Amino acid sequence: xKKAWELAxxxxxxxxxxxxxxxxxxxxxLKEVSNFYDNLLSLxxxxxxxxxxxxxxxxxxSIQALENRGYKVDRAYGLLEEGMKAHxxxxxxxxxxxxxxxxxxxxxxxxxxxxxxxQYKFYNTFEEYEKSVEFKGEVDVDINSETFKDxxxxxxxxxxxxxxxxxxxxxxxxxxxxxxxxDVKDYIREPNTYNDDITFELAFLDAFKxxxxxxxxxxxxxxxxxxxPCGWSAEEIALRNIRAGFMPPESAxxxxxxxxxxxxxxxxxxxxxxxxxxxxxxxxLAWTDGEVSHINNGILGEVxxxxxxxxxxxxxxxxxxxxxxxxxxxxxxxYYSVVKFAYDxxxxxxxxxxxxxxxxEKYIKYNWIHAYPNACCEIIALMYGDGDFDKTLNIVxxxxxxxxxxxxxxxxxxxxxxxxxxxxKRLIVPAFDKLVTYMRSYEExxxxxxxxxxxxxxxxxxxxxx
Numbered sequence: 140x141k142k143a144w145e146l147a148x149x150x151x152x153x154x155x156x157x158x159x160x161x162x163x164x165x166x167x168x169l170k171e172v173s174n175f176y177d178n179l180l181s182l183x184x185x186x187x188x189x190x191x192x193x194x195x196x197x198x199x200x201s202i203q204a205l206e207n208r209g210y211k212v213d214r215a216y217g218l219l220e221e222g223m224k225a226h227x228x229x230x231x232x233x234x235x236x237x238x239x240x241x242x243x244x245x246x247x248x249x250x251x252x253x254x255x256x257x258q259y260k261f262y263n264t265f266e267e268y269e270k271s272v273e274f275k276g277e278v279d280v281d282i283n284s285e286t287f288k289d290x291x292x293x294x295x296x297x298x299x300x301x302x303x304x305x306x307x308x309x310x311x312x313x314x315x316x317x318x319x320x321x322d323v324k325d326y327i328r329e330p331n332t333y334n335d336d337i338t339f340e341l342a343f344l345d346a347f348k349x350x351x352x353x354x355x356x357x358x359x360x361x362x363x364x365x366x367x368p369c370g371w372s373a374e375e376i377a378l379r380n381i382r383a384g385f386m387p388p389e390s391a392x393x394x395x396x397x398x399x400x401x402x403x404x405x406x407x408x409x410x411x412x413x414x415x416x417x418x419x420x421x422x423x424l425a426w427t428d429g430e431v432s433h434i435n436n437g438i439l440g441e442v443x444x445x446x447x448x449x450x451x452x453x454x455x456x457x458x459x460x461x462x463x464x465x466x467x468x469x470x471x472x473x474y475y476s477v478v479k480f481a482y483d484x485x486x487x488x489x490x491x492x493x494x495x496x497x498x499x500e501k502y503i504k505y506n507w508i509h510a511y512p513n514a515c516c517e518i519i520a521l522m523y524g525d526g527d528f529d530k531t532l533n534i535v536x537x538x539x540x541x542x543x544x545x546x547x548x549x550x551x552x553x554x555x556x557x558x559x560x561x562x563x564k565r566l567i568v569p570a571f572d573k574l575v576t577y578m579r580s581y582e583e584x585x586x587x588x589x590x591x592x593x594x595x596x597x598x599x600x601x602x603x604x605x
Contacts, residue, residue: 177231180238184226190333190543193310197372198222198238200506201245204396207505209256210248215241246394259473261435263388265426268442269419271469278416278453282597287415289558290452292590294412296562297528297554299571299586301546302337303330304536310507313495313539324533325565332574335371336544339402340409341581342366343428344596347413351600352420356387360431366578372508373397377432388430395432397508403429404440404510405544408551411448413597418467421449439474440510442467444517444548451555457521460552474510477502481515482522491523491534507540516545521552528553528561 141149183197198219205212218241225233250257262268281287307327308316320327346354346362364381367374373395380390391398407425414421425445429438446464454460465482468475480501484494498515505511516538524531531553535546553561574584 177235180234181226183238184222184234188310189335190306191309191311195310195508196223198241200372200508201241201396203504203506204400204509205245205248206251206254207256207509208396208399209251209254211251212244212248215244218244242394245396256473259476260469260471262439262469262472263435265423268422268426268439268469271471272467274419274422274467275450275463277419280415280452282415282594282601286558287452288590288594290415290555291412291593292586293554293557293559293562294408294448294551295586295590295593296559296567296571297550298337298408298547299332299574300330300562300566301532301535301548301550302334302543303332303571304532305541305543305546306334308536308539309542309544311539313492313499313537316537316539322533323536324529326568329570330568331570332576334543334547335374335577336405336547337574338367338576338578339363339370339374339406341576341578341584343406343409344413344593345581347600348592348596351596351603352414352424353603354424354427356427356430359428360387360390363431366580368577368579370402373400373402373432373437381431388434391430391432391434391437398433399435399437399440399510400433400506400508401440401510401513401541401544403433403437404444404514405541405548407441407444408448408548410441410445411451412551412555412593413600414445414449415452415597416449418446418449418463421445422467436472436474437510439468439472440514443474443478443514447549447552448555451552455556457524457526457552457556461518461521474514477511478514478518481518484515485519485522491519494519494523495538513541513545516540516542517549520545521549524553526553526556529563532566 186195186197187193188195202212202215202219218237222234222237222241225237304326308323316323342362343359345366346358350358360381363378367378369375370378376395376397377390380393385393406428410424410428411421414424422442422445425441426438429441433441443464446467447460450460450463461482465478468478481498484497488494498512502512502515516535519538520531520535523534532546532550535549536542538545572586574586574589576582576584
């Protein structure tokens with residue numbers, strides 16, 4: 140291949156001069172780019188969650204997230220106040236400057252030695268994590284059986300139902316949901332498949348189809364950047380980092396305040412689905428996927444969900460699944476302290492609302508998109524749902540906060556255990572026959588194709604492994 144200077148010289152030397160009209164000169168494209176970046180930055184200062192309309196200010200949440208992670212960002216508060224005024228005034232010039240300063244503060248945040256965050260062990264790698272836990276042994280699952288095929292279909296359908304139900308109400312407190320809608324047991328509007336959580340699971344599958352159980356974090360990162368045009372919080376920053384040439388784990392760690400939020404936890408189901416009855420393998424895949432955008436406790440959230448899903452193929456008691464998945468989280472991690480607190484709260488109270496109240500008070504300083512309060516909701520719904528699809532869905536919905544992520548992760552537990560027969564027919568709507576996404580190359584996916592692809596990729600991966 141020619142050297143870069145040769146290629147550049149060819150372009151330059153073969154260029155033919157011409158006189159361009161005002162329309163041909165290309166200045167309009169620069170204006171479009173300018174507007175794009177102004178609008179993108181404006182979303183950091185004030186936005187509404189697609190699907191539910193819940194308000195969010197990502198710059199406020201950034202500071203909150205860094206403090207949760209044990210860092211001092213005191214100067215950012217003054218800049219935050221200035222930025223909120225500039226945004227309200229529509230001062231785009233000032234807002235760009237302040238935003239850059241704030242992100243520089245994030246990048247140079249100082250460790251707060253007094254923060255309880257640092258009392259826990261920080262897990263950097265899967266190898267470190269693996270040495271700290273003991274896994275339940277692999278149980279063979281017949282992936283060619285009709286039962287397994289039914290479980291995979293039910294897993295995807297349960298996820299679509301949970302995500303659709305949760306998308307309608309995410310971003311609100313349980314109390315405010317009760318005030319607005321009463322006790323939600325059915326869709327409050329016509330459901331659809333628009334959901335960014337499943338998007339990242341599809342990107343995992345796209346990498347998994349070629350590499351199987353040998354898939355790497357870099358494989359998944361490249362799948363992201365090829366297929367997914369944009370994201371939110373940790374995933375959006377990871378995408379920008381990948382686009383700039385950072386690969387995992389740096390794509391997750393570089394100036395990313397949100398890398399212990401729910402973004403990895405919300406996509407653990409697919410890692411468990413492709414590793415049925417093998418919690419260690421599910422955990423490894425979850426770690427591999429998680430470190431594209433997350434660190435430490437954020438990755439442990441994905442591990443927790445992946446293990447629960449993997450166990451669902453071989454365990455019939457959802458309470459035992461929760462207990463076993465908790466045992467796969469290192470006891471010296473902060474994430475363990477969270478899931479153990481939620482589990483103990485469930486054992487203490489007869490009414491799930493009381494357990495939720497305990498968790499709300501305990502984790503009040505965490506954003507509603509953080510992994511911790513949402514892990515609590517998952518545990519509460521599974522512990523009080525009695526294995527009943529309707530009841531479990533109702534509880535996880537009425538817990539509020541990031542309800543679509545939580546329902547999308549735990550409802551497949553029941554679907555996998557009992558297959559399509561457990562899912563109430565009224566919840567299965569025609570819209571679920573086809574997934575509609577904002578991904579490149581996956582704009583529309585028939586559910587039948589997704590189920591068959593998942594089965595085929597598992598079969599292919601297992602044949603390689605053997």
